[in-house]
Amino acid sequence: MKETIKKLIPESLIARLRGLEADMKLHHETAHQMRRFRRNYARRGSMRQEHLETRIIFFTHQIEKGLSHTDFRYGFGKGVLAQMAPLMAALRAVDSDIAHNDVYQTAISSLHEYRVRHEAAHVDLTYMRDLFDAATWNAIAATENTTGGAMVIRSSDKRHNDSLTFTQLMEKRHSVREFADESVSASEITKAVDIAMRTPSVCNRQPTRVHIITNPQLIRHAMPLQGGFRGYPMPPALVLITADNQAFMNQDERNEGYTDGGLFGMSLLLALEEQGLAACPLNTMLPMKRDEATRKLLGVPDSEFLVMYIAVGHFRDEVMTCKSQRFAADSIVTVHA
Ligand SMILES: Cc1cc2nc3c(=O)[nH]c(=O)nc-3n(C[C@H](O)[C@H](O)[C@H](O)COP(=O)(O)O)c2cc1C
Numbered sequence: 164m165k166e167t168i169k170k171l172i173p174e175s176l177i178a179r180l181r182g183l184e185a186d187m188k189l190h191h192e193t194a195h196q197m198r199r200f201r202r203n204y205a206r207r208g209s210m211r212q213e214h215l216e217t218r219i220i221f222f223t224h225q226i227e228k229g230l231s232h233t234d235f236r237y238g239f240g241k242g243v244l245a246q247m248a249p250l251m252a253a254l255r256a257v258d259s260d261i262a263h264n265d266v267y268q269t270a271i272s273s274l275h276e277y278r279v280r281h282e283a284a285h286v287d288l289t290y291m292r293d294l295f296d297a298a299t300w301n302a303i304a305a306t307e308n309t310t311g312g313a314m315v316i317r318s319s320d321k322r323h324n325d326s327l328t329f330t331q332l333m334e335k336r337h338s339v340r341e342f343a344d345e346s347v348s349a350s351e352i353t354k355a356v357d358i359a360m361r362t363p364s365v366c367n368r369q370p371t372r373v374h375i376i377t378n379p380q381l382i383r384h385a386m387p388l389q390g391g392f393r394g395y396p397m398p399p400a401l402v403l404i405t406a407d408n409q410a411f412m413n414q415d416e417r418n419e420g421y422t423d424g425g426l427f428g429m430s431l432l433l434a435l436e437e438q439g440l441a442a443c444p445l446n447t448m449l450p451m452k453r454d455e456a457t458r459k460l461l462g463v464p465d466s467e468f469l470v471m472y473i474a475v476g477h478f479r480d481e482v483m484t485c486k487s488q489r490f491a492a493d494s495i496v497t498v499h500a
Pocket of ligand 1: 224336337338339340390391392443444445446447471485486487
């Protein structure tokens with residue numbers, strides 16, 4: 164019976180009805196997703212341990228970026244320190260085993276480097292000292308933890324990148340935000356894109372699109388809209404990874420472009436590293452106005468979502484970057500046996 168009715172209804176009507184149903188689901192499920200996000204993201208002012216840790220990692224990263232600037236600015240990050248100090252006190256209050264809290268100890272370690280570098284230059288640190296209680300201030304001085312702060316990257320260490328094992332390449336890749344003056348051609352980047360094409364994607368539908376920007380004027384306009392690269396000289400090249408939503412077939416796949424584009428992004432980062440090119444992924448989770456301005460500037464088609472930028476250049480002889488300490492693998496693994 165059902166089959167007979169189905170045969171009588173024209174395909175165009177079925178498609179229309181299915182489309183209406185999918186639109187309603189898209190609306191309902193996007194709202195459901197939004198509510199889950201809203202319940203859980205690390206809002207300012209939250210005292211949940213995970214939220215405090217997220218915010219401390221964010222500010223530790225700001226300190227590490229300041230510490231790794233070639234053009235080191237003494238006294239940088241006063242606002243960051245002012246936000247970090249109460250968060251660290253709050254984390255101590257909720258975590259009874261703070262001595263083994265890696266997020267906290269890495270923050271202390273990066274503050275140690277901040278303190279030592281300033282003290283070595285005889286910079287008055289009263290502004291910092293006033294933010295922390297005596298015990299924390301002393302812990303910042305005394306820590307032997309070296310997981311936080313800045314590290315040096317040398318171009319001479321990159322010469323044999325094409326013969327490294329996967330593990331070595333993963334270990335050695337770091338985000339680099341300051342590049343040699345030398346330009347980077349689109350064809351150098353395309354070589355790495357070629358390698359990244361082996362990245363898997365849903366049903367092999369390959370939604371990722373790659374925009375390579377080498378025009379300095381476009382880069383100069385795009386970077387302030389991105390917003391996370393302030394204080395650095397412009398990179399010689401910028402790659403914009405997008406996902407073309409024309410590759411998707413129903414509302415369940417509304418976020419798939421970010422997954423597939425993200426996988427592609429990591430492949431591309433490793434391929435660039437293998438080719439001896441320096442790179443830094445940069446987020447494109449932009450507020451609507453900056454998203455629209457970026458689309459207009461770069462002529463991104465309406466069908467594409469922005470996934471991420473990657474700044475690309477040649478390595479300087481020596482440059483500093485953030486250590487960006489990682490969680491231990493077992494701290495993120497849940498085994499469902
Ligand atoms: C999606 C994504 C967005 C990022 N956005 C920025 C950014 O806006 N500015 C920045 O300086 N670094 C950015 N980064 C780089 C991260 O800070 C860096 O990957 C992280 O600290 C880990 O360090 P590593 O890449 O050196 O291993 C981003 C990284 C990713 C993966």
